[in-house]
Amino acid sequence: MNPLVFDGVGTIWAHDTEGNLKYLDEKINKVTFQAQFDWEKVMGGDSGYAFHYTAKDLADKVSIEVPRYSPALAELSQGAVTVEGPVSFDESEEGILSPTDGYTVKKPSQYKGIFTKGSEEVYLKDLATGKLTKLNKVASTPTAEQYSITDDGKITSDESNDKKNVIVIYKWDKTTGTKSGLSGTRRPKPFKLVHRFELLDDKSGHPVPCQLTIWRALGGGTLDISQERKKPTVNTMSVEIMEPGITADNPNGYAAELIFGI
Structure with a gap:
């Protein structure tokens, strides 16, 4: 596969654990997915090098920056209760x-x-x-x-x-x-997150369909409803990746999955 250029953000949506569509937005400022794997060095003797490495817990990071508010975003990121x-x-x-x-x-x-x-x-x-x-x-x-x-x-x-x-x-x-109700005992509920976007093949210049799937995510971050003259509000949802388990649509039990149509 040729190197790809990340250019554009695309669309995100989320389903709850019962399969109901909870959120969809195509006006996204930024989606960040940083897979991170670190080692713990095991040292001994006189050598300045480790003779063994023990894998640390995975520290993958996902965040979404959205320039507008919605009650669904309040539910996913803050555990708010929506009442109509x-x-x-x-x-x-x-x-x-x-x-x-x-x-x-x-x-x-x-x-x-x-x-x-x-x-x-x-x-x-x-x-x-x-x-x-x-x-x-x-x-x-x-x-x-x-x-x-x-x-x-x-x-x-x-x-x-x-x-x-x-x-x-x-x-x-x-x-x-x-109404978006924010209680003092609120907790966000897990959801499945899909980020559907498009990249460019750096060699041919052709668009490549891409998708990031977080099979079991948990929201957090800052829900900003402040008002400042001549400045749009930006909300940032931090997404924690959870162990999803093996299901019919995720038989390998992947926590996160990147798909490239090339």
């Missing part, structure tokens, strides 16, 4: 109290959600000092220190507060969403 269904968001908005329309919260309609009745805190903001003055809720006819609100989040106050800045802290609900 109704979700609730905390929100904040700043606006102007209109003399005719007051102020209506905007984020629920923007995200096709529903304002959570009774969840709000309403403050007037002094533009000169930034001081916040909390208003008290009443059913109707509010004074300058009060406000009233409808079920859909429309806020009104006394006319003396017209054209003043108002800040609203509240919750809103959405009937469909996804």
Whole structure:
């Protein structure tokens, strides 16, 4: 086989131990597989050379760098629990109290959600000092220190507060969403990892199909959900290689396998 040039990253996917597809991503920054085999020297006598070498435990290293987040990646790398269904968001908005329309919260309609009745805190903001003055809720006819609100989040106050800045802290609900739950006792579960990529034959220049398979992997590493202006988040999953055992699709019991279509 001619020497091959590693150029490009390809696609990765993972199945759980029951054979269910858990993760697939074609936008990968980097996949690293470093097979490492070390010896323990056995020394004796006067020679400066070892007269025997005892094999150390294998120290193969695998890592994956992904420039985006997914709940499946959180499951594989951190043992997160993914829950799909109704979700609730905390929100904040700043606006102007209109003399005719007051102020209506905007984020629920923007995200096709529903304002959570009774969840709000309403403050007037002094533009000169930034001081916040909390208003008290009443059913109707509010004074300058009060406000009233409808079920859909429309806020009104006394006319003396017209054209003043108002800040609203509240919750809103959405009937469909996804949660990644990270418990203090979480543990990732083993999975089968496939990295399907393409190399170049350095002599002919022709593409060569290639595949890396980790038959039984265990995730770890850093799941980064931080936010930094003008900088995309990168997640790095460290993959531990486990003894896979002998199965029908892995009759030799390989821990890792590299396939080249040449």
